[in-house]
Amino acid sequence: MEVTTHDIDIQSLRKRFPVLNQKVNGKPLIYFDNAASSQTVDTVVKSLIEFYEKDHANIHRGIHTLAERSTKKFEETRESVRYFINSSEADEVIFTKGTTESINLVAHSWGSVNLKEKDEIILSQIEHHSNIVPWQLIAQKTGAKIKVIPINDRGELIIEEYEKLLSPKTRLVAFNYISNSLGTINPAKEIVTLANEVEAVTLIDAAQAAPHTKIDVQDLNCDFLAFSGHKMYGPTGVGILYGRREILEAIPPYQGGGEMIKDVSFGGTSYNDIPYKFEAGTPNIGEVIAFKSAVDFINELGHPVIESHENELLRYATNKLSALEGFIPIGTAKNKASVISFLIEGIHAYDxxxxLDAKGIAARTGHHCTQPLMEYLGIDGTVRVSFSVYNTKEEIDIFINALKNIISKLR
Amino acid sequence: MNQIKDRQEAIIEEFSMLDSNMEMALNYIIELGEELPVFPEEERVDENIVKGCQSKVWLTASFTDGHILYKADSNTAITRGLVSLLVRVLNQSSPQDVINAEIYFPKHIEMDRFIGTQRSNGFASMTKQMKMYAVAFLAKQGA
Known part of the structure; x- marks a missing residue:
């Protein structure tokens, strides 16, 4: 069934994001920085308040009513995430504080016992620093080497070059599903299938993908997948790491502390089962509980409706921007999410x-935590606008007019 | 020293007329940047780049008759305007006056509100670099 943007009552939906209804620098806020962090839906905020007003207690430890209640709700989110990514069991869902921590967990716990000198890690040219630096750290410790999948002029990974990098030395392939800087949607399943042929472990950074597109870890057949709550209308401080059971069971814990143990003595400690083995200390309980409302929000709208609306905004904005003199798109992948990185000839991105901020428009400028990509492209940074389900064509019109005004002033 | 204070007071007064309007303030900063003397092409080199700025800022200084003459430029229009404010405040002052100068006008014009924290940090780097030149000239003068 074809879905159209008419399937969303955008004005009612916007009312669920009270933050959008404000003036910034005297102008109505237009929020186009969704790739960095999306706004929080009202049910998430309500859930957070409810937790702190009614249910606040530490989880998995007490036998009292509040502890039982918070534990039950915490685990309900885990089940909800399991369903969201279609993992076969909830124990494969680990809560962290964000995608960055999820990737660090894998690099540290998996990497420390599975990497040795001359082993190879494959990353791509368009990775976020959070999917580069953790691997550099573990590579330095183990002597493993990092190889990089190059990109073509459109900002797409060159799969033939990736195939050439794969070898029996490849131990891990880590890549993003959708590029935060360029919006490129990578052929995730194909990348995993090719990695599996050399028995390499795979990690997908799905931080940008989770709010936009349906994720099915069984279909993707990946070993690890990481994403964050705050990019999917949820709270900050909630990250998810999906990991395949047999791998999670075989690798050591990431951090030590409460919750992650079975028995502790000074003679030795035995660790808890997954997922608790990887959840040392008190997590962001209220935020994890509230995150379920964000997952529910996406499920209720449905990814096809969200994708359709965002793709329509992407098409509309790309057409309008392309008509501007001096518009230089950075990233023109055929398969692209609602992220537009660009430059205007003769004008610095920071200006x-x-x-734009002075006109109430929140856009991103800079390297977007992808300095190796910017270096490769030979630029300091870009202006990036990224659209979400609550954005409208009217906002894009205002943005384009603002841009025209700024260009005429700065040229 | 009073000269540095007077110039800062003048900037504060000019910005007070902009009525805290961010766009007007940015327009004004850009206009000020356009008035900076042309920066010599041969001095647009890496060693003249101020470290700690998000955008590129070139800064040089010369010392004649007991006074410092600063020259600056940037690859972004807003930063060029910002550095022009500092040049205006500190130019033609003695090294000792530059070293002693308290740069208070950014706070009074609420500069971080319209240029953001990162750029404000860059502004602090520019100030530091200008003072470093003054320290070097003072040492040279005393030698």
Whole structure:
């Protein structure tokens, strides 16, 4: 069934994001920085308040009513996430504080016992620093080497070059599902299938993908997948790591502390089962519980409706921007999410971003935590606008007019 | 020293007329940047780049008759305007006056509100670099 943007009552939906209804620098806020963090839906905020007003207690430890209640709700989110990514069991869902921590967990716990000198880790040219630096750290400790999948002029991974990098030395392939800087949607399943042929472990950074597109870890057949709550209308401080059971069971814990143990003595400690083995200390309980409302929100709208609306905004904005003199798109992948990185000839990205802010438009400027990509492209950074389900064509029109005004001033 | 204070007071007064309007303030900063003397192409080199700025800022200084003459430029229009404010405040002052100068006008014009924290940090780097030149000239003067 074809879905159209008419399937969303956008004005009612926007009312569920009270933050959008404000003026910034005297102008109505237009929030186009969704790839960095999306706004929080009202049910998430309500859930957070409810937790702190009614249910606050530590989880998995007490036998009292509040502890039981918070534990039950915490585990309900785990089940909800399991369903969201279609993992076969909830124990494969680990809560962290964000995608970055999820990737660090894998690099540390998996990497420390599975990497040795001359082993190879394959990353791509368009990775976020959070999917580069953790691997550099473990590579330095173990002597493993990092190889990089190059990109073509459109900002797409060159799969033939990736195939050439794969070898029996490849121990891990880590890549993003959708590029935060360029919006490129990578052929995740194909990348995993090719990695599996050399028996390499795979990790998908799905931080940008989770709010936009349906994720099915069984279909993708990946070993690890990481994403964050705050990019999917949820709270900050909630990250998810999906890991395949047999791998999670075989690798050591990431951090030590409460919750992650079975028995502790000074003679030795035995660790808890997964997922608790990887959840040392008190987690962001209220935020994890509230995150379920964000997952529910996406499920209720449905990824096809969200994708359709965002793709329509992407098409509309790309057409309008392309008509501007001096518009230089950075990243023109055929398969692209609602992220537009660009430059305007003769005007620095920082100046554009600052003036947009003065006009109430929140855009991102800079390297977007992808310095190796910017270096490869030979630029300091870009202006990036990224659209979400609550954005409208009217907002894009205002943005384009603002841009025209700024260009005429700065040229 | 009073000269540095007077110039800062003048900037504060100019910005007070902009009525805290961010866009007007940015427009004004850009206009000020356009008035900076042309920066010599041969001095647009890496060793003249101020470290700690998000955008590129070139800064040089010369010392004649007991006074410092600063020259600056940037690859972004807003930063060029910002550095022009500092040049205006500190130019033609003695090294000792530059070293002793308290740069208070950014706080009074609420600069971080319209340029953000990161750029404000860059502004602090520019100030530091200008003072470093003054320290070097003072040492040279005393030698």
């Amino acid at each position: 554009l971003g600052q003036f």
